[in-house]
Amino acid sequence: MNEPIIVVDKLRIIYNQGKSNETRALEETNLKIYPQEYVIIFGPSGCGKSTLLYSISGLQSPTYGDVLIQGTSIAKMTRKEELELHQTKIGMVFQAFYLISSLNILDNICLPKVFRGESPHERKQTGISLLRRFGIVEHADKFPSQLSGGQKQRVAIARSLVNNPEIILADEPVGNLDSESAENVLKILKELNEIDRKTIIMVTHNPDHLVYADRIIHMKDGRVIKEEINKEKRPIQERKKEIEKEPEEENPELKMLMHSFKNLLPQQANVLLVPFKAKQLLSHILSELNEEQINVAEALLRELLFKNIDIPLFSERLDLDLEEGGAGWNKVRAGSFSHRAGAIMEQAENIKSNPNESALSLERYLTEQFHLKLSDEQSLRLKAAIRLRIDSQIGQTELMKRLDTPVSRGGIGLYKTTAEKAVREIEIIMLLKYS
Numbered sequence: 001m002n003e004p005i006i007v008v009d010k011l012r013i014i015y016n017q018g019k020s021n022e023t024r025a026l027e028e029t030n031l032k033i034y035p036q037e038y039v040i041i042f043g044p045s046g047c048g049k050s051t052l053l054y055s056i057s058g059l060q061s062p063t064y065g066d067v068l069i070q071g072t073s074i075a076k077m078t079r080k081e082e083l084e085l086h087q088t089k090i091g092m093v094f095q096a097f098y099l100i101s102s103l104n105i106l107d108n109i110c111l112p113k114v115f116r117g118e119s120p121h122e123r124k125q126t127g128i129s130l131l132r133r134f135g136i137v138e139h140a141d142k143f144p145s146q147l148s149g150g151q152k153q154r155v156a157i158a159r160s161l162v163n164n165p166e167i168i169l170a171d172e173p174v175g176n177l178d179s180e181s182a183e184n185v186l187k188i189l190k191e192l193n194e195i196d197r198k199t200i201i202m203v204t205h206n207p208d209h210l211v212y213a214d215r216i217i218h219m220k221d222g223r224v225i226k227e228e229i230n231k232e233k234r235p236i237q238e239r240k241k242e243i244e245k246e247p248e249e250e251n252p253e254l255k256m257l258m259h260s261f262k263n264l265l266p267q268q269a270n271v272l273l274v275p276f277k278a279k280q281l282l283s284h285i286l287s288e289l290n291e292e293q294i295n296v297a298e299a300l301l302r303e304l305l306f307k308n309i310d311i312p313l314f315s316e317r318l319d320l321d322l323e324e325g326g327a328g329w330n331k332v333r334a335g336s337f338s339h340r341a342g343a344i345m346e347q348a349e350n351i352k353s354n355p356n357e358s359a360l361s362l363e364r365y366l367t368e369q370f371h372l373k374l375s376d377e378q379s380l381r382l383k384a385a386i387r388l389r390i391d392s393q394i395g396q397t398e399l400m401k402r403l404d405t406p407v408s409r410g411g412i413g414l415y416k417t418t419a420e421k422a423v424r425e426i427e428i429i430m431l432l433k434y435s
Helices: 049-057 079-089 105-114 120-133 149-161 179-194 207-212 252-260 273-285 291-305 311-319 331-353 355-369 376-390 396-404 416-433
Strands: 006-015 023-033 038-042 064-069 090-094 167-171 199-204 215-220 223-229
Touching (some): 023 049, 105 120, 199 207, 355 376, 355 416
């Protein structure tokens, strides 16, 4: 496990070399990827990231340099070895799915096994198992045109896994999906890495996806310009644990917040946490506005969280026209949002400054905010649950369970939708409180 599973050595890709329309897609590129890593190749369109991925897969031949898979140069592989590589060692997932429209879903998944000479019964058993795992077994007899984009991509992932390869290469796998479907696919890839121990290499231009990776390779103009590490898995670069020990290992509160806010990284547990707080608070209580209005409001919210401005000035700036340096909201919206943000921030501050009374204060706040009609027993149980969350003795999941469980079974007995809103409110407050 100490040896890299993939080595990219001085790789260069030049199209139409020596001609007037010569294009350099990749300049000299060096990269090592280790078993069970989740690596994202990130950069803008046209930076060479997909070219690098296709070179790793063997679909793109190098102009100069080499790519080695498990110590063997792809360029020096025999035809049989190359077929073995593509059939059993590497699985590919594409943005465009590439499902065969004339085959049903089960046959699409099993297609790679046809070329392995396996019996129809064996390959269908494997296909059904994968369909069941990804929650689409009921679509086995349907055709691709009958599925949503997210379902098609789950089929494509299942197809890439049917021969149980060690490496999964994904080229913008969620580029054609809505946000919910995209998150589902990204979670599947993460699960394949963490549970199935597959080596995942994904190409994306979306910065929101970077939190899923162990390591991020940043590219620009055909070159690797920097590397970013979220979680070190490379054995040749051992960390000094006492120096670089990740905050979640030390701090249960941060660990719980990271579970609630999937994009929250341990590295943000310092001053970088304020922009993250601003984005989360904005998305939590904001209705539809255009992008410029949101961006200006987010910048103002950061100033508010940094305490460079107060609530009255924040409200005034939200109402000010864009041309005058404001966010271009109307007075009613600006006032409502400022009041809401101020109330949430006040609760967060109260937990820090007056911890003994914070559970009671937050229980009263939630009761008023969500118009809760609670019995004395329910109020006591809500305060107790809040106290446990404030003390980081329970997390989001357990808190939700207590709020959603019927009173007769020892819970607080809120409606599910109300419980979800209340839990989200508490988590936002805990995030703002954290420092």
